Amino acid sequence: MEAQLQTVYPNMVQWRRYMHQHPELSFHEKETSRWIEQQLAEIGCEVKTRVGGGYGLVASIYGDKPGPVIALRTDIDALPIQDEKQTAYISKVPGVMHACGHDAHTATMLAIARFYSENKEHFAGERRLIFQPAEEVSPGGAMGMIAGGALDGVDAIYGVHLWTPLPYGLAATKPGPFMAAPDEIYIDITGKGGHGGLPHETVDAVLVASAIVQAIQSIVSRNVNPLDPAVVSIGSIHAGSTANVIAERCRMTGTVRTFTDEVRSFIQSRLRTIVTQTAAIYGATAELEYRDGYPPVVNDPEEAARFFKVAPEVFGNEGVQESALIMAGEDFTYYLREVPGCFMFVGAGNEACGAAYPHHHPKFDLDERAMLKAAKLMIAMAEDFAAQE
Numbered sequence: 001m002e003a004q005l006q007t008v009y010p011n012m013v014q015w016r017r018y019m020h021q022h023p024e025l026s027f028h029e030k031e032t033s034r035w036i037e038q039q040l041a042e043i044g045c046e047v048k049t050r051v052g053g054g055y056g057l058v059a060s061i062y063g064d065k066p067g068p069v070i071a072l073r074t075d076i077d078a079l080p081i082q083d084e085k086q087t088a089y090i091s092k093v094p095g096v097m098h099a100c101g102h103d104a105h106t107a108t109m110l111a112i113a114r115f116y117s118e119n120k121e122h123f124a125g126e127r128r129l130i131f132q133p134a135e136e137v138s139p140g141g142a143m144g145m146i147a148g149g150a151l152d153g154v155d156a157i158y159g160v161h162l163w164t165p166l167p168y169g170l171a172a173t174k175p176g177p178f179m180a181a182p183d184e185i186y187i188d189i190t191g192k193g194g195h196g197g198l199p200h201e202t203v204d205a206v207l208v209a210s211a212i213v214q215a216i217q218s219i220v221s222r223n224v225n226p227l228d229p230a231v232v233s234i235g236s237i238h239a240g241s242t243a244n245v246i247a248e249r250c251r252m253t254g255t256v257r258t259f260t261d262e263v264r265s266f267i268q269s270r271l272r273t274i275v276t277q278t279a280a281i282y283g284a285t286a287e288l289e290y291r292d293g294y295p296p297v298v299n300d301p302e303e304a305a306r307f308f309k310v311a312p313e314v315f316g317n318e319g320v321q322e323s324a325l326i327m328a329g330e331d332f333t334y335y336l337r338e339v340p341g342c343f344m345f346v347g348a349g350n351e352a353c354g355a356a357y358p359h360h361h362p363k364f365d366l367d368e369r370a371m372l373k374a375a376k377l378m379i380a381m382a383e384d385f386a387a388q389e
Helices: 002-019 030-043 104-116 142-147 207-225 260-282 301-315 370-386
Strands: 046-051 055-060 065-075 124-132 156-167 171-173 177-181 179-190 231-238 250-259 285-291 297-299 320-321 341-349
Touching: 002 030, 002 104, 002 370, 030 046, 030 055, 030 104, 046 171, 055 104, 055 142, 065 104, 065 370, 104 124, 104 156, 104 370, 124 370, 142 179, 156 171, 156 370, 171 301, 179 207, 179 260, 207 231, 207 250, 231 260, 250 260, 260 285, 297 301, 297 341, 301 320, 301 341, 301 370, 341 370
Parallel strands: 065 124, 065 156, 156 341, 171 320
Antiparallel strands: 046 055, 055 124, 171 341, 177 297, 179 250, 179 285, 231 250
16 A cells, blocks of 8 residues: 555645635535546546535445445535735735645545555455545535435545644544534624714714623633533624714624534523623613524544554554644534544644644645655555454
């Protein structure tokens, strides 16, 4: 495996950089999907397109012997961010870039496709490669892929996220809850506008918003059990139009991150109480729209144990870690609710090659050598599962 993947590594870099230059947003990955289909056809894979009605693809590769159906998943969409890197492969699409590594994920999966296509006599069963659109935008593309049959007959599924907060050469995951449910909140406040010099005749929506922001910070610090991780953050406040007018309306947006249904439900209830009653104190009204994001990513304990068994073969004993809880979200969770599996992080951070910026940053980049590590890890997970059958 080592030698074969090393041979295809230059192609991985080429594939990744092509995608980086030609990103497409969630639910709009038409040309990306067409390009992936072309690469898979050249490799010799059986491909299903438009899976679930979107731009997802599923490639099936069959070994010469009967065995399990093992799925490996990647994501293909980009983000609405202007690429600010100074590289030869900077995005050619204004305001759109692969700022989370999905281009590298896809290149990794194409290399896996080539590996399995060239080694059918050495593995048993089916390796089903899932190229999923729309991971970045809730409700995401995973549910559509599942509805389109991507998991039909699958015995296990694995996925990797190249992760720049983790240095190159390391890998991590954890059993059970791993990544948070990323919910969104929208708060609309209505007061009474008026002249900035006559505040007694108004109900100041900005003042009400300030009070709500302060009040909801008490939810995590004073209402949630300190042993239950949670986040409530306001990310934007929009109100007013000029200096001498008191705003009548204000809109705030934010996010809630939790790991259990109980804490998630409690925070939603507490938010509604604080938002409506705080506004009432000031004579205003406020409405909360709470949008459920992906459920938490919960790894199957046995499949997480498999990671800690096989990952040292790729990263060495010192390169394998149990991850802390991650407050980011991922719609890989929907696959894990259907079949056993494990979602894993492979380190891709390296200041020496410019991979020093966080995910979703305009200067995001990664250590491309991590793609090789990710391919080895996913193949090792799949083949260890197959060996137990």
